[in-house]
Amino acid sequence: MDIPDWLYSALYYASLAPSGHNTQPWNVRIVSPEKLLFSLDRDRLLPATDPDAKESLVSLGCFMECFDNALSALGYEAEYLIHGFPDETNPIDVIINKTDKTEDSVKLLGIKRFFTNRNPFLRDTLGFAVLDSLTLSVSTGSFHFFPALDRKGLYIADAIVEANKKQFCDDDKLIELANWLRFSRREAKERQDGITAEMLGLGVLSRLVWYGFFSRKTVFSSIFRKTSLDTVMLQVNNCAGFAVITGHDSSYASIIGAGRDYIRLALASLNEGIALHPMSQVMEEEPFSSSLADELGLPGVICLVLRIGYSDYIQKKGIRRPPEAFVIREQS
Numbered sequence: 030m031d032i033p034d035w036l037y038s039a040l041y042y043a044s045l046a047p048s049g050h051n052t053q054p055w056n057v058r059i060v061s062p063e064k065l066l067f068s069l070d071r072d073r074l075l076p077a078t079d080p081d082a083k084e085s086l087v088s089l090g091c092f093m094e095c096f097d098n099a100l101s102a103l104g105y106e107a108e109y110l111i112h113g114f115p116d117e118t119n120p121i122d123v124i125i126n127k128t129d130k131t132e133d134s135v136k137l138l139g140i141k142r143f144f145t146n147r148n149p150f151l152r153d154t155l156g157f158a159v160l161d162s163l164t165l166s167v168s169t170g171s172f173h174f175f176p177a178l179d180r181k182g183l184y185i186a187d188a189i190v191e192a193n194k195k196q197f198c199d200d201d202k203l204i205e206l207a208n209w210l211r212f213s214r215r216e217a218k219e220r221q222d223g224i225t226a227e228m229l230g231l232g233v234l235s236r237l238v239w240y241g242f243f244s245r246k247t248v249f250s251s252i253f254r255k256t257s258l259d260t261v262m263l264q265v266n267n268c269a270g271f272a273v274i275t276g277h278d279s280s281y282a283s284i285i286g287a288g289r290d291y292i293r294l295a296l297a298s299l300n301e302g303i304a305l306h307p308m309s310q311v312m313e314e315e316p317f318s319s320s321l322a323d324e325l326g327l328p329g330v331i332c333l334v335l336r337i338g339y340s341d342y343i344q345k346k347g348i349r350r351p352p353e354a355f356v357i358r359e360q361s
């Protein structure tokens with residue numbers, strides 16, 4: 030079965046979705062152009078840092094939202110039926126229908142432009158009008174903002190640094206990270222996943238050092254850990270504050286929904302010149318993972334913690350696998 034152009038195009042935009050460690054943990058099975066199955070690829074989960082696969086579910090939600098935006102621009106719409114943990118034995122049913130309207134394709138330009146900005150942001154605070162527009166861009170009650178200099182903002186900054194310190198002492202998590210860092214341009218080109226020096230926002234000289242002298246082993250060196258921690262401190266001290274995306278509950282649908290909200294927030298932020306940077310370690314390390322929602326007085330389940338602020342820094346989108354790499358076509 031050939032993939033119709035409109036479906037290939039929607040899958041291409043979906044492939045541009047962000048994901049933790051850029052694992053791109055999605056698989057798509059095409060039963061027919063009107064019926065697809067979406068699932069998580071078990072070989073692309075992060076068992077050390079994300080044992081419940083919560084972040085992979087958020088990533089899958091990002092994939093679905095990008096797919097949905099592309100479908101709308103092409104005159105189609107999808108219905109998603111989530112039956113449980115969406116692995117290959119229990120995939121999400123995706124039923125696609127043609128509609129008689131198309132949405133403008135501005136959001137697709139946003140999906141192409143959006144990247145994770147790890148550079149320092151301006152510290153200027155976000156005004157009420159901007160916060161209103163970000164709040165309205167996502168599902169009701171899922172966006173929360175904490176200014177950097179408020180008590181709760183300072184608490185988040187501190188918790189992120191402490192959580193990172195813990196992770197840099199945890200060999201299993203470091204091995205997992207090292208496996209998804211790309212220290213050779215050839216490996217990055219062949220695999221089209223993981224994190225490159227360019228995606229980290231490194232300058233020309235640092236990139237030369239990264240590709241010329243670094244390897245997986247470097248991740249375990251004290252200088253790498255210290256430099257990485259210094260970078261985290263620079264990042265949390267240079268932003269307007271922190272955004273938290275919550276889901277209603279811990280159901281799979283709710284966590285996937287938070288991923289969809291992340292893309293909505295990302296597109297709305299782009300329009301306002303605002304940059305986003307997920308900092309998930311605080312959701313991965315105790316005591317923060319258990320106590321963060323209470324400390325911040327948030328109802329529901331925390332699905333993503335982000336640094337947020339104005340930035341005019343522009344970077345090329347990170348590497349992605351093409352649809353051919355994650356699509357399986359059923360024989361007709």
Ligand SMILES: Cc1cc2nc3c(=O)[nH]c(=O)nc-3n(C[C@H](O)[C@H](O)[C@H](O)COP(=O)(O)O)c2cc1C
Binds near residue numbers: 046049084143144347
């Ligand atoms: C659920 C999720 C968790 C993430 N956690 C982190 C994180 O802790 N630190 C970080 O620097 N980037 C994080 N990211 C950003 C990804 O690394 C990034 O999306 C991916 O490498 C692709 O790069 P791009 O967004 O620039 O295209 C996360 C993204 C998602 C969707």
